[in-house]
Amino acid sequence: MRQIFFDTETTGLEAEGGDRVVEIGCVEMVNRQLTGRHLHVYLNPQRDMPEEAFKVHGLSAAFLADKPLFADKADEVMDFLAGAQLVIHNAAFDIGFMNAELRRCGRPPVMERVASVLDTWQLAKELFPGKANSLDALCRRLEVDNSGRTYHGALLDAELLAEVYVRLTRGQHSLLGDEQQSNSQGEDEQLEAFDFASLNLPVLSATEAERQAHDKLLVGLDKESGGKTIWRSLQEAAKAVA
Structure with missing residues (x-):
């Protein structure tokens, strides 16, 4: 699957x-591996930059004054996105701005x-109900290094989101290094069947005190479950087989 983190x-x-949109960042992933392809553009919004927005991303009107207009980059951006699944944090915001x-x-x-x-x-x-789920919060929770994120930046945030996504969906610790290493190890190693019957393993039995404590626990569970304790069913099945 081709995905674009946007x-x-x-x-x-x-x-x-x-x-208006002033920056777009896109990072490509295919089959859960970063390809190295990305798209990053700054855009002239043809208006002033409010102080509140500047504090978030650090992009001034002066810096953006000589950048292309969205209309000049629209086809390039959409051609890059074409046919892919977009992965976006708070998608309604970004899709709303792009559509406008x-x-x-x-x-x-x-x-x-x-x-x-x-x-x-x-x-x-859905995974962390009731908790903060901003990109920064997820980076902290999933141990993704976001120390370089002094300001919000579209490309940096797309890269961080790719790492967060992989950890959210597979618990994987790295996009490239760990997975490639594990794959290469898997190719080199051959698993062999082992005959456990050849081992002289001791048989451990519960003591009388442990059996009594277990029976007492089952009595309590029977009361709570109305006699539907799974352990009792297993005991009856074992007796029937014997």
């Missing part, structure tokens, strides 16, 4: 209220070009 930075929170920008320049909405969208924020809320 993030944007904007001038604010209102896609339909005049705020695409509409301004007469292009079709995102979902007409991509296969699907996976929202890692929604996924994290």
Whole structure:
């Protein structure tokens, strides 16, 4: 499966209220492996940069003044995304801004070009209900190094999201190194059957005191379960076989 980890930075929170996209970051993954392909663009929003937004991403109006317009990069961005599953943290925000920008320049909405969208924020809320599930919070919880994230940056955040996604969905500790190492080890190692009957293993039995304590526990479980303790059923089945 081809996936694109996607993030944007904007001038604010209102896609339909005049705020604009100023940065897009995309990182490609195929079959759960980073390919090294990415797309990163800064965009001229043709408006001022509110102080609140500048504090988030550090992109000033002066820095963005000579950057291309969204309309100039729309086809390049959408061609990169085409046919892939987009993986986005809080997808409604980024998709909303992208659709607003695409509409301004007469292009079709995102979902007409991509296969699907996976929202890692929604996924994290299901896995960690009641907990903070921002990208920073997930990095801390899953031990993803985000020490270089002084400001929000679209490409950096997309890279962090890729690592977070892998750990969320497989508990894997690395995108490349650990998995490749384990794969290479698996190719070199041959598992051999072992005859345990050849071992002279001692048979350990419970003491009388341990059996009495166990029976007492079962009596309590019988009361709580209305006589439906699984252990009792197993005992009866064992007696029937004997």
